[in-house]
Amino acid sequence: MAKGQLTDFNGILLYTKPYRERDLLIKFLTREFGKKMFLVRGAKRPRFKMRAAILPFTFGLYGGDIKEDGLSYVNDGKQVNHFNEIADDITKNAYATYVMSLIDLAFHDGEPIPAWYDRLLIGLRLINEGFDAQIITNIFEVQLLQAFGVAPNWVDCAVCHRRDLPFDYSEAYGGLLCQNHWHLDPYRLHLDARTIYYLRLFSVVDLAKLTHIAVSDKTKKALRQVLDQIYQRSVGVVPKSKRFIDQLGKFKL
Structure with a gap:
């Protein structure tokens, strides 16, 4: 024993x-x-x-x-x-379960990850208190990418490192491309500026300091689509709990 x-x-x-x-x-x-x-x-x-x-x-x-x-x-x-509100609400329940499933998949058992323990506790509290469950989930999805071995560059252009031009996301280049280099990837995702803004914000936001966030339904739908694509193509992980959320229609606004 x-x-x-x-x-x-x-x-x-x-x-x-x-x-x-x-x-x-x-x-x-x-x-x-x-x-x-x-x-x-x-x-x-x-x-x-x-x-x-x-x-x-x-x-x-x-x-x-x-x-x-x-x-x-x-x-x-x-x-x-x-977390009584999560337990009693099928939508909050589904999002919280999905976030916990991602963390379970991203790290090995027995690997101390105290920062992620703290982050999960804060995220669940926010969902329990009524923050937008999809947005809290999107923040976890973006920030967990590195743990899955996928670390998009959300800071600057992957080619020239400029930060002052419009961006799009390129899977081929593993992050952002500025407008001067969009021609390098004909399969870039053609994301609008607001979606790019929130992806960059979510990559660095501290959940402990989050007091309010309001995202339009149009942008939430775009965020859902791009994160689904990144997880399906680059991560290769789709927990059963995610499929349940899709069935609820809460990811398809």
Whole structure:
């Protein structure tokens, strides 16, 4: 058996799945240890004492036995909270699930990523508080590209590095092309200036400092289309939760 470490940890519940007759497997993004899979024995029993601590969209301070390899164990939910608005709203639920799925796919289990723990916690709070769930999701999509090994240049022209001319996005050049070099890529995406503006903004925005953001339906549709294209062609990742959002029609404004 892998050696364990009894300790407290800060965790955001990513998902649960059944395991054997009475148990659950729960994946947490922990601030201290990265993503970890936990076995919760007896979790499906009617009077299981930790039931409230392992509901979807739960976060807080837990106690457990952390294993370097294999399954860890949750022993206690010490200071636990729930994103109730997300849990109760099918659209917020879908976007939040999609963001957590992307983070789960972008990083290896056991890789400490405390900055992403903090970022996810802030993003979920914003969605829970009523910020536009699609825009918060788009910010995560843009900022996670580097973790997926795709790092578009959102700063300047990939050819001449000018910043004072209109831009378009080029998959071939891995980022922006200024107007003087649009001819180099006949398959550039032909994005309008507002869409480019928000893509550049989303790449650097600090969610902790976000107080208000309002994007037109037209621009939201364009953002959805370009990010779908980048993820499909360059990243190659389409979680099931994304397909559910598409079915809801919330990405097709």
